[in-house]
Amino acid sequence: MQTSPRTFPTSSRRLxxxxxxxxxxxxAVPATAAADRLETPAPGAANLATGGGFQAWSAPQADGTHxxxxxxxxxxxxxxxxxxxxxPVDPAVGTALGVTPSGNDLAGRSLSVxxxxxxxxxxxxxxxxxxxxxxxDAEVRVDGLASRTYSETAPSVNFGTWAVARRGxxxxxTYAYFSGNGxxxxxxxxxxxxxxxxxxx
Numbered sequence: 001m002q003t004s005p006r007t008f009p010t011s012s013r014r015l016x017x018x019x020x021x022x023x024x025x026x027x028a029v030p031a032t033a034a035a036d037r038l039e040t041p042a043p044g045a046a047n048l049a050t051g052g053g054f055q056a057w058s059a060p061q062a063d064g065t066h067x068x069x070x071x072x073x074x075x076x077x078x079x080x081x082x083x084x085x086x087x088p089v090d091p092a093v094g095t096a097l098g099v100t101p102s103g104n105d106l107a108g109r110s111l112s113v114x115x116x117x118x119x120x121x122x123x124x125x126x127x128x129x130x131x132x133x134x135x136x137d138a139e140v141r142v143d144g145l146a147s148r149t150y151s152e153t154a155p156s157v158n159f160g161t162w163a164v165a166r167r168g169x170x171x172x173x174t175y176a177y178f179s180g181n182g183x184x185x186x187x188x189x190x191x192x193x194x195x196x197x198x199x200x201x
Contacts, residue, residue: 040071049113051093054134056113058088070113070134080132082139086121094157094197096131096142097179111135114142114162116153127151129164144182156195163187163195 044060053073058066065084068091071077096112112131119126129142129152145152145162149169156163162177174192177184 039075040077042069045069046088047090049091049093052095052111052134054093054111054113056091056093058085058090060088068113068115068132070132072134080137080139082132083117085117087118087123089115090123090154090194091115092156092196095159096133096157097160112157114155114157116155117141118151118153124153124167125151127153129155129162131157144179144184145177154192154195156197158197161197163192163197165192165195167191 042057042059045057046060048055048057050056055071057069059069059079060066061084065086066088067079067084068082068089069077069079091113092115093111093113095110096114097110110131110133112133114129114131116123116127117130118124129145130139131142132139142155142162145155145164147166147169150166150172151168152164152166154163154165160179162179163174164177165174166172171186171189172191173186173189174195175184175186
């Protein structure tokens with residue numbers, strides 16, 4: 001596995017109705033194809049993530065909190081029965097657990113939405129990494145990444161290999177965590193604003 005920290009800000013990412021296709025192509029697009037269909041109304045939603053046919057985003061609430069919202073491959077939308085967030089949740093979707101040693105057995109795989117839970121309305125302080133298992137409808141803290149010294153944010157995962165940013169403590173930076181053996185390794189002293197884990201051949 002190769003972990004690749006990306007360090008661009010996420011605050012400007014917003015979901016919006018896509019209207020550009022018909023406007024840009026004009027007469028080149030038939031009138032019947034120019035109108036886009038709204039699949040899921042999500043006013044004010046932020047931080048869209050996709051993976052395994054699932055979509056996840058942060059939905060603002062009337063009381064100022066934010067809720068994790070998930071769209072399943074069949075089009076159904078659910079708001080998991082988990083505590084709300086004080087700041088917009090920034091999810092990623094990936095396989096949190098690896099395959100068995102045979103390499104082709106799907107047993108043990110767990111498609112999850114992963115994110116940081118932080119203190120109060122902060123998006124960077126007092127944060128621990130959690131994952132929501134989309135098949136078991138359960139949220140758990142990722143204990144292998146939990147620390148009293150550091151605040152962990154910007155998680156991503158692929159087949160049990162994680163990337164995460166750590167703030168505070170004597171060695172802040174961007175880390176890789178291998179859930180199969182519990183090993184944690186610092187990749188860089190740069191604290192990434194966002195990470196991505198991608199498979200290699």
